[in-house]
Amino acid sequence: MKKIEAIIKPFKLDDVKEGLTNLGVHGLTVSEVKGFGRQRGHKEVYRGAEYQIDFVPKIKIEVVMPSSLVPDAIKIIQEQAHTGEIGDGKIFVLPLEEAVRIRTGESGDDAL
């Protein structure tokens, strides 16, 4: 099992979700995060006071899957989340020790 953490542009979430579902991934977790890489933020002005806001809103997807699905998942996420503009995001793959389904107590790939 592996865990994929993907930071993507918020408006790409539906496309990525569709792509992963079609691949056979059964569930995922999404959080609203802020971050920056090479994408500069933006400026805001309030009564003449100018503020440079570095952080950009992003969506973080966390999804656990059997190791066999990982290469296809990476490909799908990258295709769906891509725009070609700076700030498209990153995909991280982490090893996962254990997964348990709370309702039934199943573990390992059966829990996914």
Add this chain to the structure above:
Amino acid sequence: MNSGDTAFVLLSAALVMLMTPGLSLFYGGMVRNKNVLGTIMQSFIIVGVITLEWVLCGYSLSFGTDHAGIIGGLNWIALNGVGIVPNPHYGPTIPALAFMIFQCMFAIITPALISGAFAERMKFSAFLVFTVSWAILVYNPLCHWVWGVGGWINGMGALDFAGGTVVHISSGVSALAAATVIGKRLGYGTTAYRPHNLPMTITGAALLWFGWFGFNAGSALACSSLAVSAFVATHIASAVAALSWVFLEWTHRGKPTTLGAASGAVAGLVAITPGSGFVSPMSAVLIGAVGGALCYEGVLLKTRLGYDDSLDVVGIHGLGGIWGAVSTGLFASREINAAGANGLFFGNPSQLGIQFVAVLVTIVYVFALSYVLLKIIDKLIGLRVAKEDEISGLDLSQHDETAYIF
């Protein structure tokens, strides 16, 4: 007693009352979300505190029998003798009680305005002490000087229809004293203090504009042609000031902002306040146009001068009030209000001089007294919240509350 006049003044009093919670929304939206309740509470609680102060002693000190032109007497303490019978000097066609309650709302909103200067860092207890002592020692005498029969600025012939000096210059100057004594917010210079809820701010500004019709038109103390004239002048000045601020900002910084539109409107309302019952509609256009632009520049001034007047009370109420008083000396016309005077543009340059004296006296007295008051309270109980409380926010540290639980 005239029922039409009385209905109008009571309605106006209700409109002005609404301006204080409106102000709490205007200010509330501009602070960070950890301080929104603390900010709202400061304005809201003043409705309670100053109402009590006003009916117990404030009304009498402001409008009671004059003593040496300096202060009213205690003849109306606890509203003794203030009833249904009109006072011939203060609203001759309305019950004295109606005049009292109308003026009460002015006494309430004036100290509430000051709170913008020390937003996000003042101790609630110190705030209460400051507000009450300021009301008694600064507002009541000033109110008496300008509006009281026998008040010396009144006797000088200074024109202030609805409170340019009494409300706006006084709160603006006190704000300067407060910002100076309390000092800058933590992180000033490196922190982005972004308004957490501008829709709330605009809602507040709208309520202020609406309520201001009571503030200015109601000051005619009668449902009269003068009330109509003041109503119209008020609306025009606000509208034009919003435009002038926004267009200046657009040219200067590249984008028009909603905060600018709301701020410009408020600046225009401030500017027209002293002259609302003395100037023509077209004069109101000019007063608003200059007011919006001037206050926009005034707000930029604070960064250059290095004081943290968090919500721009000095730039909008102080500067706007000063322009308002001066513009009254320029544009006042006896054709609009025969009981007033003519200004410079209507053949009477001396009025401008009188207005200047009134402005100067107000600035000096209010700054000096506010500064001293704040210093004393700081020595006795401390004005500012502790550092960790400023970081966790006023809502939690002063009130054990969180505004938004999602």
